[in-house]
Amino acid sequence: EVQLVESGGGLVQPGRSLRLSCAASGFTFDDYAMHWVRQAPGKGLEWVSTINWNSDTIHYADSVWGRFTISRDNAKNSLYLQMNSLKPEDTAFYYCTRDTAYGDYPYWYFDLWGRGTLVTVSS
Amino acid sequence: EIVLTQSPGTLSLSLGERAALSCRASRSISINYFAWYQQKPGQAPRLLIYGASNRATGIPDRFSGSGSGTDFTLTISRLEPEDFAVYYCLYCGPSQYTFGQGTKLEIK
Numbered sequence: 001e002v003q004l005v006e007s008g009g010g011l012v013q014p015g016r017s018l019r020l021s022c023a024a025s026g027f028t029f030d031d032y033a034m035h036w037v038r039q040a041p042g043k044g045l046e047w048v049s050t051i052n053w054n055s056d057t058i059h060y061a062d063s064v065w066g067r068f069t070i071s072r073d074n075a076k077n078s079l080y081l082q083m084n085s086l087k088p089e090d091t092a093f094y095y096c097t098r099d100t101a102y103g104d105y106p107y108w109y110f111d112l113w114g115r116g117t118l119v120t121v122s123s
Numbered sequence: 124e125i126v127l128t129q130s131p132g133t134l135s136l137s138l139g140e141r142a143a144l145s146c147r148a149s150r151s152i153s154i155n156y157f158a159w160y161q162q163k164p165g166q167a168p169r170l171l172i173y174g175a176s177n178r179a180t181g182i183p184d185r186f187s188g189s190g191s192g193t194d195f196t197l198t199i200s201r202l203e204p205e206d207f208a209v210y211y212c213l214y215c216g217p218s219q220y221t222f223g224q225g226t227k228l229e230i231k
Contacts, residue, residue: 044222044225045222045225050220057218106155106174108215109174111179113167115166
């Protein structure tokens, strides 16, 4: 089955760190760029970070730049998000999602999503 | 930086009515990088439309997308009970990714 499964969320104090993981299965993981998208409770979707297939190209939203680090291990079919210096405003569901920008496919969008993992930053 | 602005914020309609949701980009964008999603409470977003007008696999034909340049529209021709949800537009372009703020479609 083609799927993404996030893990690693939980309750953490402000200023502390957390590492999220996303396990991919059912497809050739290293063919695809991957993203993290988050959603604060009751709020809209916010793109967080992206990494291309071989980790050569990485981008971050301004809101997390310098604090979060995205990485991947293609041998383990896994995506990661290291979150440091966490703030209460980082409280959200974090989704792992797959990008369709691959080869000659002309349409770019996020076609596969995990169920998300909840990160709560609070003292 | 591209900003996507969705309107209205909330749309109240009855079963069987037609819904038109708008997404406006701050500058002209390629239709190839534009998509619509539906999200229900407690669920991940679900892809509805990609390339501005192409229905994703399994999406009923009452959903359609149109537009180009800066103005895009998601139309639901006859509202079914399961269509009441929040809808987001997405720009997924080279090195830039942004969502609209969402339109909540609620039962009147």
